Amino acid sequence: MVHVDAASLRALDRLQLLITRRLDGLLHGDYLGLLPGPGSEPGEAREYRPGDDVRHMDWPVTARTTVPHVRTTVADRELEAWLAVDLSPSLDFGTVNMLKRDLAINAVAAFSYLAGRGGNRVGAVVTEGGPAKAIPPRPGRAGSRSLLRTVTQMPKGTGPGDLAELLDKTRRHTRRRGLAVVISDFIDEAEWERELRRLSVRQQVLCVEILDPAELGLPDVGVLDLIDPETGEHVEVQTGNARFRARYAEAAAAQRGRIAAGIRGAGAAHLRLSTGADWLRDIATFVAERRHLAAYR
Structure with a gap:
């Protein structure tokens, strides 16, 4: 386990305070769990x-x-929620406000807080690029705070992540119907769609896709030396070539389309968070829209 110094702990406390201030106003009213949807x-x-x-x-x-x-x-009055958190090396990338890894941890903070309201129990299964590790569920905001600290103290891995294994382990830990929030960039060559469908059989599933604007389209900045964080492979790309940038954008759009189709095919909700956007506003908007739609169903 990695030691977290006082400055890091203060940063986590500021993050949780920011989340509380921004999201609390949205969640006043009748209790409906994290997201409106089917109960048990x-x-x-x-x-x-x-x-x-x-x-x-x-x-x-x-x-x-x-x-x-x-x-x-x-809607269940007492929810057990599990976060499936992918912090594999592919998330050690970012070109705008933060790394994707930082955004994923911010999402952990937000959704553990949201799911932990009303004394609900929140646990997590986390991979840092090796075997997934489980954090037992604990109730309330204190449990959410403890979970966030435990996630940030986990040592960083060096190998590729296995999203399918992460989803399978999460499913095995869910002993009752509830909520599962999958936080990942979903960039995984393995067939994770089958495990996501299996997880969705008994759980209400929300997939939070973490991305960076540079993964959707390359800027014209000349020659770039890129390194694959999971394999260490180096490659030089000439971004001044307009045809290359067009092919890159087309391939990126196709990849994101496959990810969206896999999530949709499992019957899961889908939220995209970008390192170049206001992630808290995007979460608040998503939850508000879900509640609005549920009110007219």
């Missing part, structure tokens, strides 16, 4: 509406009425 307690049946999850179809009522119905659920 069965509720009433109602007619199917376009956009409803077909996994919630109430087939007995549909058969009796000959009209498609879905079974609503009641």
Whole structure:
């Protein structure tokens, strides 16, 4: 375990204070868990509406009425949430305000705080580029604070991350229905989509995709010497070539499209956070939109 000095602890405290001030106003009102969505307690049946999850179809009522119905659920009053946190070396990259790794830790702070409201228990499974390690769930804001400190004290890994293994280990630790928040850049050659679908069977899943603007398009800055943080491989690229930049942007868009399709195919919610944007505002906007949509479902 890495020692965290007093300055680092003060920085974590300032981060949590910032999150509290920015997000608390959004979350006043009836308790609905972190994100509005299906709970685990069965509720009433109602007619199917376009956009409803077909996994919630109430087939007995549909058969009796000959009209498609879905079974609503009641939001859980006590939530157990798990964060699946990918801090593998591919996140040691950033060209704007911070590294992707820093943004991922900020997301851990925000979502552990959000999920820990009301005395909920929050745990995490974290990979730093090696075998994933579990942090047992603890309740409330004190538990969220302890979790954040533990994540930041974990030694940095040197090998490639294994997102599929991270998702599998998270699923094995979820003993009851609840929430799973996956924080990663999803840049992994392994087939993680299958494990994400398995995790989504019993959990409400939110995938938080961490990215940097340079991963979507290269600026024209001449010759760049790039290093793969997971393999150490060096490569020089000529960014002054417009055709090369166009091919790069096209390949990047295709990669992000595949990631989005994999998340959508698992029935998970999807939030993108960028090192070049106001990440707290993006989180607040996402949660507010989800609550607004749920109010009219």
